[in-house]
Amino acid sequence: MSNDPNFTGAGGPTTEELVFDAKEAQRRRKPSTMQRVGDHMKREWQLYVMLVPTILWLVIFLYKPMYGLQIAFKDYSIFRGVANSPWIGLEHFQTLFGNDQFIRALRNTIIISFYGLIFGFPMPILLALMFNEILKQTFKKTAQTIVYLPHFVSSVIIAGIVITAFSPSAGIVNTFLGALGVDPIYFLTKPEWFRPIFVGTGIWQEAGFQSIVYLAAIAGVSPTLYESAVVDGASRWQMMWKITLPSILPTIIIMLIIRIGNMLEVSFEMIILLYQPATYETADVVNTFIYRQGIQGGQYDLAAAAGLFNAVVAFVLVMTANAISKRYSRTSLW
Amino acid sequence: MFVIMNMVLIGLFTLSTLYPFIYIASLSMSTGFEARAGNVILTPVGFTLEAYKQVLSEPLFWSSYMNTFIYTIGGTIMSLLFIIPGAYALSKPQLYGRRFWNLVVAFTMWFNAGLIPFFLNMRDLGLLDSYLGIIIGFAVNGFNIILLRNFFEGIPQSFEEAARMDGANEFQVLWKVYMPLSKPAIATVALFCIVSRWNGFFWAMVLLQDEEKIPLQVYLRKVIVELSDDEEFATSLLTAAYSVETVTAAIIVCSIIPILLIYPFLQKYFSKGILLGGVKE
Numbered sequence: 001m002s003n004d005p006n007f008t009g010a011g012g013p014t015t016e017e018l019v020f021d022a023k024e025a026q027r028r029r030k031p032s033t034m035q036r037v038g039d040h041m042k043r044e045w046q047l048y049v050m051l052v053p054t055i056l057w058l059v060i061f062l063y064k065p066m067y068g069l070q071i072a073f074k075d076y077s078i079f080r081g082v083a084n085s086p087w088i089g090l091e092h093f094q095t096l097f098g099n100d101q102f103i104r105a106l107r108n109t110i111i112i113s114f115y116g117l118i119f120g121f122p123m124p125i126l127l128a129l130m131f132n133e134i135l136k137q138t139f140k141k142t143a144q145t146i147v148y149l150p151h152f153v154s155s156v157i158i159a160g161i162v163i164t165a166f167s168p169s170a171g172i173v174n175t176f177l178g179a180l181g182v183d184p185i186y187f188l189t190k191p192e193w194f195r196p197i198f199v200g201t202g203i204w205q206e207a208g209f210q211s212i213v214y215l216a217a218i219a220g221v222s223p224t225l226y227e228s229a230v231v232d233g234a235s236r237w238q239m240m241w242k243i244t245l246p247s248i249l250p251t252i253i254i255m256l257i258i259r260i261g262n263m264l265e266v267s268f269e270m271i272i273l274l275y276q277p278a279t280y281e282t283a284d285v286v287n288t289f290i291y292r293q294g295i296q297g298g299q300y301d302l303a304a305a306a307g308l309f310n311a312v313v314a315f316v317l318v319m320t321a322n323a324i325s326k327r328y329s330r331t332s333l334w
Numbered sequence: 335m336f337v338i339m340n341m342v343l344i345g346l347f348t349l350s351t352l353y354p355f356i357y358i359a360s361l362s363m364s365t366g367f368e369a370r371a372g373n374v375i376l377t378p379v380g381f382t383l384e385a386y387k388q389v390l391s392e393p394l395f396w397s398s399y400m401n402t403f404i405y406t407i408g409g410t411i412m413s414l415l416f417i418i419p420g421a422y423a424l425s426k427p428q429l430y431g432r433r434f435w436n437l438v439v440a441f442t443m444w445f446n447a448g449l450i451p452f453f454l455n456m457r458d459l460g461l462l463d464s465y466l467g468i469i470i471g472f473a474v475n476g477f478n479i480i481l482l483r484n485f486f487e488g489i490p491q492s493f494e495e496a497a498r499m500d501g502a503n504e505f506q507v508l509w510k511v512y513m514p515l516s517k518p519a520i521a522t523v524a525l526f527c528i529v530s531r532w533n534g535f536f537w538a539m540v541l542l543q544d545e546e547k548i549p550l551q552v553y554l555r556k557v558i559v560e561l562s563d564d565e566e567f568a569t570s571l572l573t574a575a576y577s578v579e580t581v582t583a584a585i586i587v588c589s590i591i592p593i594l595l596i597y598p599f600l601q602k603y604f605s606k607g608i609l610l611g612g613v614k615e
Contacts (some may be wrong), residue, residue: 047423054420057474061441069374133340143348154533156551160558170579175372241597269536294450307448
């Protein structure tokens with residue numbers, strides 16, 4: 001999920017445009033709108049040839065499905081198609097909110113996101129602060145190269161590693177527990193273990209890579225601040241707390257806002273790979289619910305309704321987050 | 335004291351990142367018996383390459399590997415063909431309705447119709463179970479367009495003036511002036527595409543039924559999820575030279591190697607890209 005509050009500012013007339021318009025007005029006393037558009041197209045048609053494929057793609061693959069979202073309010077049948085299926089109003093939404101599984105999925109989504117936020121958000125900040133304190137460049141570079149790596153590894157591979165490592169018979173985790181005298185635990189079938197494993201895996205995979213943003217913010221802190229602190233006899237620890245951390249606070253706050261805006265974006269691909277019926281109780285989120293009901297179960301209309309609910313809440317969250325971060329900082333990240 | 339503590343902690347975190355990969359690599363080169371018994375901790379036990387022999391003798395492994403290359407290369411080229419000209423046009427101030435077109439692009443990043451309408455649309459377009467569906471259906475994304483558009487906007491007008499004097503048209507200006515100046519940004523976008531293509535599995539799993547068309551990640555999932563649930567198969571391999579664990583580990587190693595090969599480029603451009611376009615969550 002990404003967004004760009006700056007972009008609305010990009011469309012106004014530029015100096016070139018104004019100068020151009022002035023010239024145009026001089027050349028022809030009173031050009032009609034038709035003439036102007038015609039002339040413009042004659043001169044600039046190539047730009048539109050470049051733009052059309054992209055816009056067409058967006059219309060066919062992303063906007064047409066938005067039109068298809070109407071099945072959330074319809075009794076959809078494959079044979080009748082989207083347009084001809086009969087309207088049934090809010091029936092699917094009533095069904096959803098009376099459905100224990102959907103409510104459970106909603107609750108799980110929020111709980112898992114919340115854990116991800118509490119445990120996952122501070123980690124990259126901490127890492128960036130620590131990386132910044134390392135003076136040995138080779139050590140720093142090597143460590144960074146390694147901790148960025150899991151970001152580029154597919155969720156299937158990560159899931160494969162998790163499943164292997166937590167396997168009851170051969171897994172390394174149970175081997176260690178066995179050495180401590182604990183009986184093997186079949187972690188991935190235990191509902192109480194799902195969230196810690198899932199959230200922990202997410203942190204392991206992404207914390208390193210996410211620290212890049214904070215490292216960039218730290219790199220932007222003025223060196224004169226540190227120089228005068230050294231003159232005053234500040235220790236590295238004091239400089240970290242009194243200079244570095246306050247200097248990157250705006251970045252931290254913006255990242256936090258973006259993160260909360262994307263609250264509903266739980267990486268459901270990973271959940272599909274790791275969960276099983278025994279752990280649905282704690283693992284099933286809205287998107288996995290949609291996947292099972294819709295794509296696997298064929299209840300397209302009901303699943304589309306769940307998807308619409310998800311998308312609208314996400315949209316409101318993202319827009320709110322955008323508005324807040326824009327107000328908070330003019331030098332927005334976007 | 336502080337400095338040493340810090341280095342120790344970073345070192346520990348780094349090792350904990352690295353360890354699972356070493357563990358998997360060692361597992362893939364151990365005998366199935368030792369792996370099942372949980373004797374592999376750091377280095378291979380009872381060194382053998384039987385698991386690799388098993389993996390490499392599977393035709394589906396090779397066809398899925400081939401398919402992943404097709405989807406990655408075809409998909410990335412397709413993405414660039416759409417994104418570069420589109421971003422260029424959107425960066426031009428004289429474009430009519432520029433604000434509106436930018437909104438059309440950006441809105442897709444904020445609001446998404448969701449899994450089901452997208453799936454039904456692909457079905458209605460006849461793109462289920464087809465190479466073309468995977469290659470074209472995921473070609474464009476708003477974030478990449480805006481990243482590139484911002485980069486193009488940052489290139490000063492003066493660079494293209496000489497070319498325009500020589501009578502270059504828009505396509506020539508893009509090709510001869512903008513493309514060479516935008517190499518890092520284009521490389522970033524291309525790498526975003528390559529990685530998401532190489533790693534993508536969900537839609538390939540949903541859209542492709544025909545086993546001959548599935549990419550590596552879907553094949554890998556089949557092996558990991560289906561075999562690890564299959565206790566009978568697992569125990570039948572108990573004494574063999576390979577086991578479910580070692581075979582899984584071997585496939586993981588095989589599928590991770592190409593990512594490791596391009597990793598130096600990834601590291602260089604991704605950190606640039608993440609700062610160029612803002613933060614991608």
